[in-house]
Amino acid sequence: MTSQSLQTAGETKIRFAGPAKSQPRRPRVRFDRETTTKVLFVVPAGLFMVLYFGYPVVKNLTMSFQDFTTKTFFTGEAPWIGVQNYVTVISSNLFGPAMLNTALFTIGSILGQFVIGMALAVFFNKKFPLSGFLRAMLLLPWLLPLIVASATWRSILDQDSGILNQFLGTFGIPAVPWLTSPSVALIAVIIVNIWIGIPFNVTLLYGGLQDIPAELYEAGALDGATGWKSFWHITWPNMRPVVSVVLVLGVVYTIKVLDIILGLTNGGPANATQTIAVRSYQESFVNFQFGVGAAFSNILILISLVFAIIYLRANRRAVDE
């Protein structure tokens, strides 16, 4: 979560810093001193990238072409086996369902998080007593360690004695097999993930709302744009850049979600909540087939990369506008 917030902060800054770039360039008097300074500023970031992003990505890539097992750790030998790991991954019976589940999980989570997040952000944009306090409370799911959150939800969603079914029972709704039926489990996992993702969405969208000048609403109100009209014609168009950030980052964060699924269902019941991330974890750290696990996670990285490119392109367009 920390990296999540850091990255977001960084990326929003880049976006807003865009227009400021076009300052007239000063003539270079002390060329080399200035260049040295500039280079020195890039070096820490560069080193960080190489050590903490470059190395793992390259290692993961090479690992996926190797027969990397428990033995490798002791002997240091990992025979090169070409695309064998990818063949294993794609031809496994769980690959199709896992891909589908990953897609459903991501789309469902993003949709829920965004709609609820947007509604709450608009709601909190109005000042009312305790609004600041309540907004702060909204961040709670974000502060809770995911393992704690999933353990708590597991007991909430228990079919027999879970509080949710007890509550629904008072309205005469029969017990829902949240985590024990293959057809409901994925929905339950998505619901929990929506709950966890709401603070992220509210925070960013609220920030975006704050940036819309109040004059626009005042002018709009004079022309009769209030309520829904003001949302569609003033809020939504002005929010577009923020919305694209929230959605694309949301996809990248959701697609790799692992801890919640492990904590709630461990990929069960009957593989109903297997996603590519869960497969990758289980191959690597349960079956100790690190090569196959790496192949799974590379597929995940590839999908994330596509969305990262979409994000960067959307960003550039926003700056150009």
Add this chain to the structure above:
Amino acid sequence: MNIRTKKHMYKVLALAAVAPFVLSACGGGNASNSGGDASKLTLLDYYNNEPDNTIMKGAIDKCAAEVGVSISREAVPGKDLIQKVLQKSSSKTLPDVLMLDNPDLQQIAATGGLAPLSDFGVDTSGFAKGMLEAGSYQGKVYGLAPTANTLGLFYNKKLLAAAGLKPPTTWAELKTTAKALTKGSQYGVAFSAIATYEGAWQFLPFMWTNGGDETNLDSPQNREALQLWKDLVDSGSASKGVINWSQGDVKDQFMAGKTAMMINGPWQIPALDADKSLEWGSVQVPINKPGQTPVAPLGGEVWTVPQTGNKAKQAKAAEFISCFTKDSTQLSLSEARYTVPTKPALAKEFVAKMPTMESFTEQVANARSRTGKLGDGWPKAATTIYTAIQLALTGKASVGDAFKQAANG
């Protein structure tokens, strides 16, 4: 602040920002515990929770004193142990004494990271056959266990007495007893059918008792065992929640009075005894047909000597393991931790001291190791077993197809 000093400051700041990377890059290379002094040993285990932590520390210190070494011990959480071992083996910093969960031994021995105990003349006679099998790889003993555990059937004495029932000894009795004990929010029986190795482990007593085998999973015997579990869940005698319950959850259900019987292991006894109002008993796992012997899986941790390259230390470590698995250690550890000595000759003495452990001690005598037949192929079989259970209990596959479908996974 003028521009020049400002720029100068930026430079200093930038340099300061680089410093940690350079420093951390240098920091990676040290480690290694292999000093030459054979009187100082390192040890790694996973008893990081109380009361095990303290009990183990006491036993370790006692044997360390006897062997004449000082031991620096590290205890990591159970699920992190294998990752830790792999890390340590790639950085050549394996401990002198290493504890492993018995089904993992063959996999680690297969990497070449462990030394056969016969290299150091460790006496391996008198241990239960199943336990030696679990500690062996390709015919050589790599690890010995001081104590073992297994699975049995726990029952709530008050609930059974109120219904005028006796603990079941056959599958048919299990079904009728469970059915009779199911009322309101109380289920008859609980077990863990979770999608992890834990689910496979809980299924083994039924599978093995019925003559099933892990080398041929899609067999009539295994299907019968699966049918039993399915019948229990479908008839409502066991909660549908079993497919998401760990053994800890099963114990919680039992303690809350939400289930009258459960399949579980003796390590839960301290928790059960903590509740004074709970009266429980235990019997061996029920059999399917007359004449069958209850066969349950062997649990427990084996102690090994990794290949650290320091012969003097390895010899001391082997001496430590001999002390740690000798009769007196077995008895004191078994008593303190509700486990069973791994030397069958000690059973009588042990049961005399700990009557509540009788059924588990009998169970251990006939118990089988998970890796005895398949070796490092066991994890794959275990995955197939728990997947088949999940498929059948959720109705995604029929009992007849479940094993076949799971094997294709």
